[in-house]
Amino acid sequence: MTNKNEAATYETFKYTVKRIAEYVTDFINNEKDKGSSFSQGRALAYKEIIDVIQNSLTENDYDLNEFNVDFDTDKVL
Numbered sequence: 001m002t003n004k005n006e007a008a009t010y011e012t013f014k015y016t017v018k019r020i021a022e023y024v025t026d027f028i029n030n031e032k033d034k035g036s037s038f039s040q041g042r043a044l045a046y047k048e049i050i051d052v053i054q055n056s057l058t059e060n061d062y063d064l065n066e067f068n069v070d071f072d073t074d075k076v077l
Helices: 003-030 037-059
Strands: none
Touching: 003 037
């Protein structure tokens, strides 16, 4: 793979993670405290997704803040 392709892949991944983080933020601001089973399920799903992303980024020495996922999922979800 060329450096151009690697950079494009990195930027695409970064964009995707930031979009997921935006969905989580929107959920926290608008839906988290509704208490329905559906909302509880979404919270768990988002928590698991963000945990996987955070662990993968940390294992590969990426800055969580750069991807907008530098938060404690146990506290916010």
